[in-house]
Amino acid sequence: MKKHTAVLLVTLTLLLAVSADTANAADNTSSITNVYDVAGADYKSESWSNEQYPVIDLFGDKYVPLFTTNGSIGNIHVNKLAKLILDNNETYTLKDGEKLDLSNGYALEAKQININNEELWFEFSKDGKYITDQIVSASNEGNRTWTVTLDNVQGENNIVVMKVHIKNIFVGAETRVVWIDGIWLTDYTNATTLKVGDKIGEFTLEKIVSGVNTSSMGSLVFENTTGSSLVCNVVGTNYKCDGWSNVAVDTANTADTASTEDIANTADIASTEDIANTADNVSNITDVCNVVSTSYKWVSNEQYPVIDLFGDKYVPLFTTNGSIWDAHVNKLSKLILDSNERHVLKDGEKLDLGQGYALEAKQISIPNKQAWLEFTKDGKYIDDRIVTIDNDKNTTWNVTLDNNIPGENDVIVMRVHIGNVGGFVENNILQYSDVVIDGIWLTDYLNVRTLKIGDKIGEFTLEEIISGENISNQGSLVFKNATGSSISCNVVGTNYKCDSWSNQYPSINLFGDKYIPLLASYGSAWEPHNNPIWQCHVDKLAKLVLDSDKKHLLKTGEKLDLGQGYSLQIKQIDVDGDRALIEFDKDGKYVDDDIILTEPNEHYWTCLRDDIQGEDNIPVLKVYVSKVYQDGKDSIVQIDGIWLIDYANARTLKIGDEIGESTLEKIVSGTNSSNLGSLAFKKTQAADSSSLISKEETGVSTNKNTGLSTPWHLDFLNFITSKFQ
Numbered sequence: 127m128k129k130h131t132a133v134l135l136v137t138l139t140l141l142l143a144v145s146a147d148t149a150n151a152a153d154n155t156s157s158i159t160n161v162y163d164v165a166g167a168d169y170k171s172e173s174w175s176n177e178q179y180p181v182i183d184l185f186g187d188k189y190v191p192l193f194t195t196n197g198s199i200g201n202i203h204v205n206k207l208a209k210l211i212l213d214n215n216e217t218y219t220l221k222d223g224e225k226l227d228l229s230n231g232y233a234l235e236a237k238q239i240n241i242n243n244e245e246l247w248f249e250f251s252k253d254g255k256y257i258t259d260q261i262v263s264a265s266n267e268g269n270r271t272w273t274v275t276l277d278n279v280q281g282e283n284n285i286v287v288m289k290v291h292i293k294n295i296f297v298g299a300e301t302r303v304v305w306i307d308g309i310w311l312t313d314y315t316n317a318t319t320l321k322v323g324d325k326i327g328e329f330t331l332e333k334i335v336s337g338v339n340t341s342s343m344g345s346l347v348f349e350n351t352t353g354s355s356l357v358c359n360v361v362g363t364n365y366k367c368d369g370w371s372n373v374a375v376d377t378a379n380t381a382d383t384a385s386t387e388d389i390a391n392t393a394d395i396a397s398t399e400d401i402a403n404t405a406d407n408v409s410n411i412t413d414v415c416n417v418v419s420t421s422y423k424w425v426s427n428e429q430y431p432v433i434d435l436f437g438d439k440y441v442p443l444f445t446t447n448g449s450i451w452d453a454h455v456n457k458l459s460k461l462i463l464d465s466n467e468r469h470v471l472k473d474g475e476k477l478d479l480g481q482g483y484a485l486e487a488k489q490i491s492i493p494n495k496q497a498w499l500e501f502t503k504d505g506k507y508i509d510d511r512i513v514t515i516d517n518d519k520n521t522t523w524n525v526t527l528d529n530n531i532p533g534e535n536d537v538i539v540m541r542v543h544i545g546n547v548g549g550f551v552e553n554n555i556l557q558y559s560d561v562v563i564d565g566i567w568l569t570d571y572l573n574v575r576t577l578k579i580g581d582k583i584g585e586f587t588l589e590e591i592i593s594g595e596n597i598s599n600q601g602s603l604v605f606k607n608a609t610g611s612s613i614s615c616n617v618v619g620t621n622y623k624c625d626s627w628s629n630q631y632p633s634i635n636l637f638g639d640k641y642i643p644l645l646a647s648y649g650s651a652w653e654p655h656n657n658p659i660w661q662c663h664v665d666k667l668a669k670l671v672l673d674s675d676k677k678h679l680l681k682t683g684e685k686l687d688l689g690q691g692y693s694l695q696i697k698q699i700d701v702d703g704d705r706a707l708i709e710f711d712k713d714g715k716y717v718d719d720d721i722i723l724t725e726p727n728e729h730y731w732t733c734l735r736d737d738i739q740g741e742d743n744i745p746v747l748k749v750y751v752s753k754v755y756q757d758g759k760d761s762i763v764q765i766d767g768i769w770l771i772d773y774a775n776a777r778t779l780k781i782g783d784e785i786g787e788s789t790l791e792k793i794v795s796g797t798n799s800s801n802l803g804s805l806a807f808k809k810t811q812a813a814d815s816s817s818l819i820s821k822e823e824t825g826v827s828t829n830k831n832t833g834l835s836t837p838w839h840l841d842f843l844n845f846i847t848s849k850f851q
Contacts, residue, residue, distance in 0.1 A: 179286075179310070180343055181210065185326060190312045191344070194284040195275055204344035205320040205334045206280045208287070208312035217293065218306045226306075230313055232288075239295060239302040241551045246292060246304050250274055252315060264292045264304075271308075280317045287314040294548050296492065320346065430538075430567070431600055432461065435583070441569045442601070445536045446526055451594030455601040456577040457532055459539070459569040468545070469563045477563070481570050483540075490547055490559035497547055497561040501525055501540060503572060513544050521545075522565075532576050539571040577603065599635075631745075631769075632662040632802055633670060636785070641667040642771045643803070646743040647734065660796030664803040666739045668746075668776040678765040686765070690772050692747075699754050699761035706754050706763045710747055712774055722751045739776045746773040779805065 180191050180202050189207035211230055218226055220236040227233055237247040237259065249259040262272045274288040291308030324331045329348035337344035431442045431453040439461040442453035462480050469477055471487035478484055488498040488510065495515040501508045511523045525540040543565030550557045581588045586605035594601035632643050643662035671690050678686055685695045691713040698707040709719040710733055720731045733747035750767030783790045788807035796803035 180337075182207065182346065184346075185329075192279060192282050192285050192317065194282075195273060195286055202337055202343065203280075203282060204336055204346060206282065206317060207320065208279070208314045208317040210311075211313050212309050212311040215308050218309075220304050220306065222302045228309065228311055232311060232313075234290065234306075234309070236304050239304055241295065241302065241554050244295060244551075246295065248272060248290065250288060262290070262292055264295050276314065279314050280319050285314065287312050296549065296551065431594075433458065433603065435603070443531060443534050443537050443574065445534075446524060446538055447536065451596055451600040453594065453601070454534065455593060455603060456591045457534065457574060458577065459571045459574045461568075462570050463566050463568040465567075466565050469566075470560050471563065472558045472560045479566065479568055483568060483570075485542065485563075485566070487561050490549075490561050492547055492549055492556075492559055495547055497544060499523060499542065499561075513542075515544055515547055527571065531571060532574050537571065539569050541565070541567040630659055632659045634664070634667065634805065636667070636805070640670040642670050643667055644738055644741050644744050644776065646741060647732070647745045660798055660802045662796065662803070663739075663741060664795060664805060665779045665793045666741065666776060667779065668738070668771040668773050670770075671772050672768050672770040674768050675766060676768075678768075680763045680765065681760050688768065688770055691774075692770060692772075694749065694765075694768075696763050699763055701754050701756050701761050704754060706751060708749065708751075708763070718747075722749065724751055724753050735773055738773050739778045744773065746771055 180193055182189050182191060182204075184207070188210040190210050191202040191204050192206045192208065193202040211232070212228060220226060220234075222236060222239050225233050225235040231253040233251045233254075235249045235251065237249050239246055244263060244265045246262045246264060247259065248262060250257045258274060258276070260272050260274075262270070264270055270292040272288075272290045272292075273286060274290075275284050276287050277283040277285070279285040279287070289308070289310040290306060293305040293307035295305070296303045320331055320334070322331055322334060326348070329350050331346060332349040333347035335345045335347065429450055431444055431450045433440050433442060433455070435458070440458035441461050442455050443457045443459065444450055444453035462483065471477055471485075473487060473490050476484050476486040482504040484502045484505075486500045486502065488500050490497050496512055497515075498510065498512045500510040509525050509527070511525075513521065513523050515521055521544045523540075523542045523544070524538055525542075526536050526538050528535040528537075531537045531539075542563060545562035545564040547559065547561050549559040577588055577591070579588055579591065583605070588603060589606045590604040592602045592604065632645055634641050634643060643664050644666040645659060645662035671692065672688055680686060680694075680696045682696055682699050685693050687693050693711045693714075695709045695711060696706060697709050697719065700706070704724045705721050706724075707719060707721050708731065710717045718733050718735075720733070722729065722731045729751055731747075731749045731751070732745050733749075734743050735746045736742040736744075738744040738746070748767070748769040749765060752764045752766040754761065754763050756762070779790055779793070781790055781793065785807070790805060791808045792806040794804045794806065
């Protein structure tokens, strides 16, 4: 899901030349000293395209600088702008001759659907008048996009004005239908050309900076009556349609974006002498603290318990109506699958899941959007279900069983997520129906093992079974080896990999307290391109202050205490504009602020800070605003999710550091999603120790002016206030 983290303050980068020692407008007429432009970058996956489009946020409205099909988005007409009307990935269904209203007088009509050639004849019109048409092939993914280019748009030719993506076509006995799952459109007929000296409100266009490449796409520099300047930067933005999109760049300041040099390689965490697999040193280790994956509660609560038992992943038995910490820690089934790989099954086709398990598409009904699935083991029937593609809640089949599960009932053994149902039509005849499966999770429930005190696994003997108590303590198995040293295998909360279920951050339970290893991020819009969680800095830790889905209702001016000196304050609420200005403070001092929109696909604010234990672009706060509304005379903001770390007191651990009676012996860097890294401790003989949360100078200033943390100029605050009125 692509989100613009700050439509008014981030994408529209505000670089105010404010004197460091005064807020007097008369002393603040200097020009901008630095302009940092953000460019788009490609996902590494070759299955996703590079396509982006340039966008500029001009006083709250999104405009697209005119660009062509054969030019780079870094080489555009910065001052020739068309308002962005549509950029969505909603699914539209059109029959033969049916017209889709695109707003502002624009429309798209499915003139004719030719199943024999898998072709669609589309017509694009404005105010009922023909503009252009095209026959679009739906035979393969590469041909499913119609890019509309027109000439003489503000004197420019071959300008991209609309894009349409075809998802599928279907022919029934009496109806022909096409599914469209992506539309991008600009109001090119009302495009405008800006010139130096043009005024927009109280701002005058002072300078037009042309783009030179994808790293510097150009900008418009405005000056208001006080002489302060405002820079509107062009940034690369993703098309929301997955068939086109890649990275959406929501920030236009390199101070908030780490370079490759800033993103530390895992080899930087510790020297090669210090990094070793815990299995190589098992005889001496007394405690192993494992990095775990945990869901943000307000995004998705769905997790499953997992325990890494000497290199293999096992799932403690758990039920649909219990908490994951109620899982039976000593009753374990091996994890066979946790995959978001895409599978397409035709009517009657069977998918081998491994270990003798299989999933069969017994029957598919396209009109009813249903798929009849059957689950088998060694060719024998286990369970079946008719899954309806109605909404996301109904597209997951949870297989729960009572029999053959040692002493337990209603145990979840498999989950299947259905993406779509469709078919292939040739010569006006449906050749076959198929179902798309894009998420499978499966355990080897027929080979469950119940462990008892004294049981041996290799050279280890089970010494203690610790039941889970809550989400922070989900239980563990304690083993002792031949030397008498102990090693703990901790049950951790892990996300389902299926996108419909998961969202994660790294955490480590360190002697009863939860800490967050620092992990650089470019924001949620870059999600597939962000560093994977196993590249977190295992030895650079900040204590978790909050991970809550508790609802908070706040009025304008009201402050919310987050603990540890951190707080949120509602500076202003614009109910009509569906937005709120929220400020983040530490010990009463300003840290950052953002305008959060509650329109579709918005809601989130991720606060990134630099120079946290030498690392940049570290997410320190996440806020989810569900809505703003009017209650009598009061404007209300509803916050449904807050995640916060104590970044001001972060600490870097080194080999030899003591915590309580334990000494840090090894720092094990993460290598993949199954091994996120760990800290290995050894019991010390000495009685005196130092606590992890003892005071230490971190060199981090909570009100450090990085990126958008620059204090606002008084006149510009008045301008922002006027925009809310």
